[in-house]
Amino acid sequence: MDVFDKKILEMLKINARESFANIGKEVGLSAPAIGKRVRQMEEEGIIEGYALKVNHEKLGIETKAYITLVIHRGPKVASDAQKQILAMEEVQSCDRITGDDCLCVLGYFKNNKHLISFLEKIAEYGASKTSIILEV
Template identity: 60%
Template sequence: MDTIDEKIIKMLSANARESFATIGKSVDLSAPAVGKRVKQLEDKGFILGYSLRLNHEKLGVNVKAYINLKIHQSSTLRTAYNQIKYLDEVQRCDRITGEDSLCILAYFKSNKELVILLERISQYGVPNTSIILES
């Protein structure tokens, strides 16, 4: 990876939909040359994918929470992780070190939805919840 690749990555990080022509003007390359470099960065694993940023508040998300889950038995950790990470409300589910086994970031339309999720995941362990006030 060279400085041009770094500039391309920086521009795509700011706006993944930036045109190759616009990027090319910034790095003194043609649009096809930028496209080729982006493809190489993808093939080499530097670029893993592209994502969509949403305005969650406009979509009705009123409650965001981190939930640390202390698993009851180590034998249920893999099962809990594989079940929880695919729940609709869950944005992230990370296996972590320490007393807690999982750290979950989840979004909800109401506190009632949060309570429902907490009841659902309590079969795997003891949740400790922190509501996000600002982000």
Template identity: 40%
Template sequence: MNTKIDALNWKILRLLQDNARVSFATIGREVGLTAPAVAERVKKMEDSGVIMGYKALVSHAVTGHQLKAIIALRAFMGKLKPFLALVGTFDEVVNCYRITGNENIVMEVVIKDQFHLERFIDKLIQYGETRTHIVLSHVINNAPIHGAPN
């Protein structure tokens, strides 16, 4: 479904991306609408699938997961489907993408330390060859909304 989004809805979406718990009254003040009008627009965007859900952002460092890594996997013949069925059960994986190119999978993982990383890679190598990159810092905090006017 391709839902047309007007400029006010783009502003509402940006505010919700910054803070999904912001009140409709606060959004209304920012975009020049009443709280009920904002609520109606948000409900329509939820119903149409534009807004897919809300989530809590977790500080992995505070939970004891000091390292973040990007791991690419090039699956062995016949191992991609079993891996895809299993990857959702790994607590370490916060994002996983099936990609084109030399590798089949790219995962963003959070781990406690290098020993935890080693054990996690040991789980992965039965499914394919891995390439691991340790994340040093987070450069961009929010991804842009695709299709949003500038």
């Protein structure tokens, strides 16, 4: 991976739909050369995919929160809880973590009442601690 590839990745991180021609102008290579480099990075697994960025506020999401869970019944239960929590529509991510907590959940909620309902739902898995995101 050289400086050209790094610059291409930087531009694709900002806008994954940027044209190869525009990237080429910025980087100093032709559009076909950019296309070849992008395909090579995809084949090598450097680029794993392209994501959609959504304005959640326009969809009625007022509350975003990180929720950590302490599960005292062992790693198998934590793994099962992680799978079940990931399947919930509010959940954006659910990661196993080190430290006193077992899971860290990122959730998007319509409002605080919706968040409370979600917390009541996941209480069966363990003790939770919630941090509401004020600004991204």
